[in-house]
Amino acid sequence: MSKRIAGPEIERMIQLLAKLPGLGPRSARRAALHLIRKKEQLLAPLAAAFAEAAEKVRVCSICGNVDTSDPCLVCTDPRRDASMIIVVEDVADLWALERAGAMNARFHVLGGTLSPLDGIGPDDLNVKQLVDRMAAGGVKEIVLAVNATVEGQTTAHYLTDQLSGFEVRITRLAHGVPVGGELDYLDEGTLAAALKSRTVF
Amino acid sequence: MSKRIAGPEIERMIQLLAKLPGLGPRSARRAALHLIRKKEQLLAPLAAAFAEAAEKVRVCSICGNVDTSDPCLVCTDPRRDASMIIVVEDVADLWALERAGAMNARFHVLGGTLSPLDGIGPDDLNVKQLVDRMAAGGVKEIVLAVNATVEGQTTAHYLTDQLSGFEVRITRLAHGVPVGGELDYLDEGTLAAALKSRTVF
Numbered sequence: 001m002s003k004r005i006a007g008p009e010i011e012r013m014i015q016l017l018a019k020l021p022g023l024g025p026r027s028a029r030r031a032a033l034h035l036i037r038k039k040e041q042l043l044a045p046l047a048a049a050f051a052e053a054a055e056k057v058r059v060c061s062i063c064g065n066v067d068t069s070d071p072c073l074v075c076t077d078p079r080r081d082a083s084m085i086i087v088v089e090d091v092a093d094l095w096a097l098e099r100a101g102a103m104n105a106r107f108h109v110l111g112g113t114l115s116p117l118d119g120i121g122p123d124d125l126n127v128k129q130l131v132d133r134m135a136a137g138g139v140k141e142i143v144l145a146v147n148a149t150v151e152g153q154t155t156a157h158y159l160t161d162q163l164s165g166f167e168v169r170i171t172r173l174a175h176g177v178p179v180g181g182e183l184d185y186l187d188e189g190t191l192a193a194a195l196k197s198r199t200v201f
Numbered sequence: 202m203s204k205r206i207a208g209p210e211i212e213r214m215i216q217l218l219a220k221l222p223g224l225g226p227r228s229a230r231r232a233a234l235h236l237i238r239k240k241e242q243l244l245a246p247l248a249a250a251f252a253e254a255a256e257k258v259r260v261c262s263i264c265g266n267v268d269t270s271d272p273c274l275v276c277t278d279p280r281r282d283a284s285m286i287i288v289v290e291d292v293a294d295l296w297a298l299e300r301a302g303a304m305n306a307r308f309h310v311l312g313g314t315l316s317p318l319d320g321i322g323p324d325d326l327n328v329k330q331l332v333d334r335m336a337a338g339g340v341k342e343i344v345l346a347v348n349a350t351v352e353g354q355t356t357a358h359y360l361t362d363q364l365s366g367f368e369v370r371i372t373r374l375a376h377g378v379p380v381g382g383e384l385d386y387l388d389e390g391t392l393a394a395a396l397k398s399r400t401v402f
Contacts (some may be wrong), residue, residue, distance in 0.1 A: 005299045007269030009257055013250045019380070020232045027223040033293050034222050035251070036258050042220055043258075047251035049214045054245040056210055057237050066237050068208030092234050098206045172296050198250055 010036070062133070064109035064126040066091050074098075074107055081105050083140040085133065087159065089113055089147060097145060105143070108133065113151035114158055123153075127162060134166045141169040148175065210235070263334070265291050265310035265327040275299075275308055282306050284341040286334065288360065290314055290348060298346060306344070309334065313358055314352035326356075328363060335367045342370040349376065 004011075010032065018028035035043040053068070060072035067073055074080065074094070084105035088094050094107050110125045133139065144159060146152035158171055175193035177186060186194075205212075211233065219229035236244040254269070261273035268274055275281065275295070285306035289295050295308050311326045334340065335395075345360060347353035361371055376394035378387060 005275055005296065006267070007257070007274065009250065009253050009269045010267075013247075013254050014245055016243065016247045016250055019239075021235050022232065023223060029296060030293065031221045031223060033296075036254065036292075037222075039255055039258060042217065043251055044255040046214075046217045047248055047255050049210065050244055050248035052210050053214050053237065054240055054248050056208070057240060059243075066207070066211075066234075068210045073208065074206055091237075092231065095206065095230060133231040136229060156261075197205075 029076075057176070060109075063107050064091075064111055065094055065107060079104065082138055084143065085130075085139055085141075086143040086145050087130065088145050089152065089155075093145065093147075103143075107119070110146075110155065113146065113149075113155040115151050122158065122162075127159070131162060134163060134168065139168055141164075142170060144170065144172045147173075151188065206352075261310075263330070264308050265292075265306060265312055265330065266295055279301075280305065283339055285344065286340055287344045287346050288331065288332075289346050290353065294346065294348075301381075311347075311356065314347065314350075314356040316352050323359065323363075328360070331360070332363060335364060335369065340367075340369055342372060345371065345373045347373075349374075 013035070014025075014028050014032045017023055017031050018025050019200055020028075021195045023031060042143045056068040057066055058068070058070050060070050060075055062071045062075045065074055069076075079195060081104055084103070085108050086103060086105050087110060088097065089110050089112060091109055094109055097103070097107075108126065108130050110127070110130075112120055112125055114120060114122065114125070126160070127194060134142075140165060142159075144156045146156050163170060174197060175190060175195060177183065177190065177194045183191065185193075214236070215226075215229050215233045217261075218224055218232050219226050220374070221229075224232060236247070257269040258267055259269070259271050260267055261271050261276055263272045263276045266273040266275055270277070282305055285304070286309050287295075287298060287304060287306050288309045288311060289298065290311050290313060292310055295310055298308075309327065309331050311328070311331075313321055313326055313356075315321060315323065315326070343364060345355050345357045357373060364371060375398060376391060377398060378384065378391065378395045384392065
């Protein structure tokens with residue numbers, strides 16, 4: 001704002017809100033006003049929730065997930081199949097796969113992908129912890145649920161190498177037509193993969 | 202989430218974030234993860250900023266603006282022309298007009314528009330405070346910067362009635378072609394108004 005029209009506390013709130021993904025300066029102002037209007041129902045509870053999260057959130061020492069306990073809820077859940085570990089790049093991927101709810105397995109969050117150009121090598125990812133979990137025994141299958149990008153695939157190949165000494169089934173996610181997707185809008189690579197992996201109807 | 206994959210603190214944060222305008226459940230999760238990743242730079246400062254705002258924000262008793270002081274910064278700014286009051290529906294409109302930076306005047310926030318169907322009458326708006334400000338003297342012009350909607354115009358007419366006892370110039374915002382706008386995309390009402398109010402080139 002060119003001229004000060006509100007106290008520094010409100011402007012600071014707007015500045016910080018604008019750093020959230022999906023909020024620009026304009027929507028940050030709208031969000032700030034909304035919060036101010038709903039002071040009791042929203043602003044104060046969010047302040048408390050943020051403070052509590054800032055104090056309690058930590059990274060799980062086993063799988064790299066974030067949670068308010070260490071080990072995290074996923075690692076300590078006795079109903080999950082401990083013999084299967086789904087390897088993901090990021091906590092967001094873990095949440096996405098959990099929402100799909102298709103597998104009742106454990107997870108391992110790498111914290112990124114190998115990217116020599118960005119200076120990210122194996123030591124920057126949670127690779128050692130994964131090898132340690134394998135060495136501890138009991139794991140029968142590793143699902144490499146990395147992104148279908150060059151970096152993701154490079155990382156998948158590296159992990160396969162690292163895990164070659166263990167007797168474990170290493171799988172990856174299927175390629176194919178997204179459910180609800182239209183063929184006309186799909187790229188050639190996906191269509192070729194979907195044809196190649198066709199199944200009996 | 203179908204299954205608990207994170208502590209209640211994180212899920213509560215997501216639930217509250219999803220109540221912000223512009224954030225749905227999906228973007229609220231993304232925002233929460235972003236905040237968790239930037240715990241020191243963003244999550245903790247936002248918690249503090251929200252707490253401070255929740256404690257300090259109040260409605261200005263003169264003009265109805267929100268600020269951390271009462272009277273607000275706009276009302277107490279000695280460089281503003283106290284003889285002109287711009288009447289707006291909402292604090293968001295005040296902020297928008299201030300960003301335009303075209304006028305160095307005071308403001309008055311109505312807090313809504315007359316809307317009999319929604320049960321919003323004159324007593325629900327800051328009309329009395331406006332009349333009181335007029336009665337205190339010194340105001341030469343009232344700019345009715347209400348929205349160009351039916352409710353906005355109804356409210357403008359009502360205010361004109363209420364202020365008829367005072368010797369004051371009552372003006373409204375100009376109608377016309379938005380700067381940068383293309384005629385082809387404008388409605389007939391706007392084009393007719395722009396033609397009627399044409400100025401010498």
